[in-house]
Amino acid sequence: MNTEKYEFIFRRLATILAVSILTLSLGAAFTGILLAFYYEPSAGGAYESLKNIATEVPNGSLIRDVHDIAGNGVIVVSLIEIVVMFLGRKFTKSWLTGWISVIFFTLNAIALAWTAMILDWSQLGYWRLSIELQTIEAIPFIGSQLRDILTGGGGITTATVEHLYTIHSYILSVSAIAIAITHLGALLVQERQQTRLQMELKAISSTSEPDLTQAEIDSNSLTFTNKN
Ligand code: HEM
Known part of the structure; x- marks a missing residue:
């Protein structure tokens, strides 16, 4: 009985977290699009435009904060989701499908935060990226090509901001939403299958086999889930 209760709690918690992941991703994408109206992806210009967004644009500061909170918050939620799904495996x-998709989602969300590092053209972002590019360059065979793709060749310039901005806003944000939808879809299918399974088991135990033991219920459940 306890196992059933915990399974239910983990399953429901995983579905709620999947809804939160999709909501936060949509929130980040929406506020990201709002930022893009005023954001200028260039060396120096990025810093100035974000300063203008915060001071001149109505609710600009709020939009920036929501984007930061949703963008960083989704990493935390997806890490919790990995643990919850593992416990309720x-x-x-x-x-x-849910488990694999949440792992890919987490990596995607970390990549989104990583590509945003230089988007504000701050001192911290600049020096952090310089150090991390050296690590990337040290990757055997593909290191220097990868560095050139990210920076646009050479040092950290306007081309770097443009490249990382394109990867962040067009590629990774679209894939984040696609993976979040797949993840939630998988968990909703799981909810439906488990509810159907429980109803079937209740029907079996209340009619033909009143003395069904927990082991027998578990083995029935295995046969049933394998069929789905
Ligand atoms: C799933 C969608 C998205 C996620 C999870 C996400 C995540 C993030 C994160 C974590 C940051 C760094 C915030 C910080 O710590 O300072 C950031 C910054 C930024 N993002 Fe996104 N983002 C998403 C979509 C977009 C889109 C669609 C655009 C534009 C079209 C965009 C434009 C920006 C810009 C301009 C910044 C720099 C703003 C700042 O530093 O305040 N993002 N994003």
Whole structure:
């Protein structure tokens, strides 16, 4: 009985977290688009435009804060989701899709935060990126090509801001939303399968086999989930 209760709690918690992940991603994408109206992706210009957004644009500061909170918050929520899904693991197709998609989502969200490092053209972002580019350059075979793709060749310039801005706002944000939808979809399918399974088991135990033991219920549940 306790196992059933914990399974239910983990499953429901995972679905609620999946809804939060999608909501935060949509919130970040929406505020990101609002920022893009005034943001200038260039060396120096990025800093000035973000300062203008915060001081001149109505609710600009709020939009920036919401984008920061949603963008960083989604990393925390997806890390919690990985743990919750692991604790409530089921070994069904829908669980596996949810599990793999949340891992990809977390990596994608970390990449979004990473590509945003230089978008504000701050001292901290500039020096952090310089150090991290050296690490990237040290990757065997592909290191220097990867560095050139990210920076646009050479040092950290306007081309770097443009490249990272394009990766951040067009590629990674679109894939984040696509993965968040896949993840939630998988968990909703899991919810439906488990509810159906529980109803089937209740029907079996209340009619033909009143003395069904927990082991028998578990083995029935395994057969049922394997069929789905
Ligand atoms: C799922 C969607 C998105 C996520 C999760 C996300 C995440 C982030 C994160 C974590 C930051 C760094 C905030 C900080 O700590 O300072 C950031 C900054 C930024 N993002 Fe996004 N972002 C998303 C979509 C977009 C889109 C669609 C655009 C533009 C079209 C965009 C434009 C920007 C800009 C201009 C900044 C720099 C703003 C600042 O430093 O305050 N983002 N984003």
